[in-house]
Amino acid sequence: MKNNKKIVLVGCGAVGTSFVYSAVNQGIAQDYVLIDVFKDAAEGNQMDIADAQAVLTNSFNSIKAGEYSDCKDADIVVITAGRPQKPGETRLEMVADNAKIMKEIATQIKNSGFDGITVIASNPVDVLTYVYQNVTGFESSKVISSGTxxxxxxxxxxxxxxxxxxxxxxxxxxxxxxxxxxxxxxxxxxxxxxxxxxxxxxxxxxxxxxxxxxxxxxxxxxxxxxxxxxxxxxxxxxxxxxxxxxxxxxxxxxxxxxxxxxxxxxxxxxxxxxxxxxxxxxxxxxxxxxxxxxxxxxxxxxxxxxxxxxxxxxxxx
Incomplete structure (x- = not known):
């Protein structure tokens, strides 16, 4: 059993990067991988967060911009990808666009050989978590919505x-x-x-x-x-x-x-x-x-x- 814990983040927008920033400050994991459809977003956030390594009390080993193949040996995949909620729009109104995005993400994570736990915050989160679990066929106890x-x-x-x-x-x-x-x-x-x-x-x-x-x-x-x-x-x-x-x-x-x-x-x-x-x-x-x-x-x-x-x-x- 490996001692280092590895987290892969899919979606390097405001929610995803706020999660990683909170995680590194709490010393939750040792290795982080950032994935985003816009590679510059993943790479830019990787460089930005890496600057914290030298000053954190509980630092981490590595952070990199990666690919879905990096999910294979991850302990946890956190998914925050999807288009943002527009002013005045309910979370449920976003469903069609983000369901298509989630299907593509789920397929690639499944194909990587990942067998860890998935935590999802993409909105509408309850529906998209169901989509992800159905597409991957992963055990439902290992697919978690951030919920309420x-x-x-x-x-x-x-x-x-x-x-x-x-x-x-x-x-x-x-x-x-x-x-x-x-x-x-x-x-x-x-x-x-x-x-x-x-x-x-x-x-x-x-x-x-x-x-x-x-x-x-x-x-x-x-x-x-x-x-x-x-x-x-x-x-x-x-x-x-x-x-x-x-x-x-x-x-x-x-x-x-x-x-x-x-x-x-x-x-x-x-x-x-x-x-x-x-x-x-x-x-x-x-x-x-x-x-x-x-x-x-x-x-x-x-x-x-x-x-x-x-x-x-x-x-x-």
Whole structure:
């Protein structure tokens, strides 16, 4: 078993390079390969990030601009490639263009002989992760969507601000689509060890406050894109968190997109649910007892995703 961990990044745009920058700063892996359809983008970012080698406390061994053949012995492939989201456009509206791109990427990674774990953040992420898994035939537990990792982080931060507590003392999560139909599982939420329901009962927060927090967490990306054309730092850190949990076998619970096979009363779909993440990818899906209302909203989210996946299937025929 090799000691050095190798990560291949496919897509050297703002999201991909934010991920690599976060990863090298945390000393997550020793070797990095950057792949992009625009070779200058891969080479330029390789030279730029390589400048950090001499000053990082936990430095890395190598970083290079490479080819799909470099995936063969990689531990993890992270895919962020695809056209960016336009101002005012939903993630689901991007599906046809990016499904075609994902099919090409998936085919080349499969042909390389890669047998590691894939983490995907290309949007619409739930649908494109399904496309990738279907094209490659890889074991679904080793194909992971970044899902609502970022959305849930936003939810925690915003609720923490409402209650004037540190974000890392808040445990609240969004289930379902990485997008507009996600579901706030307030029934499973805690703040400083107290349930969200207790805060409601004590009048420390109102249902209107919770609705506002959920709405802002779900739509924050649109505001960021309108102002600076992209959202990438937050997702970059979230991707690094997922990858670190895999490479260090942390058995950490994260809200990632997983392939459901009956969990949460849904099957044959990628969507976000709580999962234990370790060296084998998704070690297991955690089945929460959510309320009937939350389950109904989750089912609607899944139905919407399935409709969009049919559009993706048509696009890659």
């Amino acid at each position: 990792t970022l959305d849930s982080a936003r939810l925690r931060r915003l609720l923490a601000a409402k209650l004037n507590v540190a974000p890392n003392t808040v445990e609240t999560y969004l289930l379902g689509e990485h997008g507009d139909s996600s579901v706030a599982a307030w029934s499973r939420g805690t703040v400083l060890g107290k349930t969200v329901a207790e805060y409601l009962n004590e009048g420390l927060i109102t249902q209107s406050d919770l609705d506002e927090v959920k709405e802002e967490a779900t739509h924050l990306a649109y505001k960021i894109i309108e102002k600076k054309r992209a959202t990438h730092y937050g997702i970059g850190v979230c991707l690094a968190t997922i990858v670190k949990a895999i490479l260090r076998d942390e058995h950490k619970m994260l809200l990632v997109g997983a392939h459901l096979k009956g969990e949460y009363n849904n099957s044959d779909i990628y969507t976000s649910v709580p999962c234990v993440i370790g060296k084998n990818g998704i070690e297991r899906i955690i089945q929460w007892d959510i309320t009937n209302e939350e389950q109904e909203l989750f089912n609607k989210s899944c139905e919407q995703l399935k409709e969009v996946f049919n559009i993706a299937k048509e696009a890659i025929k």
